[in-house]
Amino acid sequence: MVDFYYLPGSSPCRSVIMAAKAVGVELNKKLLNLQAGEHLTPEFLKINPQHTIPTLVDNGFALWESRAILVYLVEKYGKTDSLYPKCPKKRALINQRLYFDMGTLYQSFANYYYPQVFAKAPADPEAFKKIEAAFEFLNTFLEGQTYVAGDSLTVADIAILATVSSFEVAKFDISKYANVNKWYENAKKVTPGWDENWAGCLEFKKYFD
């Protein structure tokens, strides 16, 4: 039994949903209402002292950090290694993209939008420039290739797809970045679980309307 603590709108949770679908793992979904502080209860803190979602509990084994979860799901349950190939160079590139997503792309989203959405702060133009820079980087990575880490779909695409769909919901103009735009339209079609990701995005959308 794989328990999954999550919220449908949360971008890192959505990436786990897509990866689980891709490897055929059924998640026993447990909604965690952050606004009600359900992540701060003694029971949940015992599972994840860092109190973040997504959190996975696979037969008693607890894991959080979405990108670590993606890799775990593929290594433990993938019928092939295609989403996270064993080849050291391919894997290194995938890791680079995962860290890029966590530290640069998703971070730029959080730094610019979260203060506006959750604290009603004014938009910070410097933080917006960081988003544009991150998209320029991603656009460059995608030059001449179909997927973010090469010629096939990997967990890096899944993580970045969850992030880029959040940008779409936030009305960031992705179309300015031709390679990203092309990748995004394709990734939507070929990534298992995209529909559920988008349904989660629509729950998140209310913050941007």
Ligand SMILES: N[C@@H](CCC(=O)N[C@@H](CS)C(=O)NCC(=O)O)C(=O)O
């Ligand atoms: N880097 C983490 C970020 C997880 C994260 O910050 N999740 C948010 C919801 S989207 C959360 O749990 N916030 C509650 C908290 O940090 O106490 C990941 O990718 O899993």
